[in-house]
Amino acid sequence: MAEDMQAELGADRSLLLVDDDEPFVKRLAKAMEKRGFLPETAESVAAGKLIAQNRPPAYAVVDLRLEDGNGLDVVELLRERRPDCRIVVLTGYGAIATAVAAVKIGAIDYLSKPADANDVMNALLARGETLPAPPENPMSADRVRWEHIQRVYEMCDRNVSETARRLNMHRRTLQRILAKRSPK
Incomplete structure (x- = not known):
């Protein structure tokens, strides 16, 4: 082996x-x-x-x-x-x-x-174009929200103020969310 x-x-x-x-x-x-x-x-x-x-x-x-x-x-x-x-x-x-x-x-x-x-x-x-198996436990709604916030944050070049504006969210609230670890 x-x-x-x-x-x-x-x-x-x-x-x-x-x-x-x-x-x-x-x-x-x-x-x-x-x-x-x-x-x-x-x-x-x-x-x-x-x-x-x-x-x-x-x-x-x-x-x-x-x-x-x-x-x-x-x-x-x-x-x-x-x-x-x-x-x-x-x-x-x-x-x-x-x-x-x-x-x-x-x-x-x-x-x-x-x-x-x-x-x-x-x-x-891993070689080739084989698709991975679907996840056993898909993301929770909280995790999906977290992913969306992270995606917008990265698209705004990690600018908290611009991200908060685009998400229609208070900047301090966004800072608290970004400071935490991702939900399960």
Whole structure:
């Protein structure tokens, strides 16, 4: 079985994991190593860009929101340095609009956190145009509302005042909503 996995991964099994959640990235690195990858971790945009510049990997998993910036910067650099890199974007905030932007600039897929190692591996190795199975538990109405607010927020270039105006919502109310984690 390990040989089948090695063949599916190819000769270059290098994997870059960029996430500022240290316990998560360490667990994911260990799990991906057991699955045949050769992981290297970075906990910031700066560290991720440095690795992407000097040693662009065959595979990458990049969190969108990092403490020092946006993971999309790492995705763009990876796409420039290694066009064949298979990149999966993780988002802990359910920001579908941003995840779609990531796919447009070169990511092959995006996953909502928490994602387990099997989800990540399946996304990295997915080939072809097969459609994913429908979700077992679709989004709640609160989640759909959250997604809509996030989409408008991203379309307004993350300008709170403009987003509030377009949503016909008080700016302070919008700020409170944006400060919270996404509903289930």
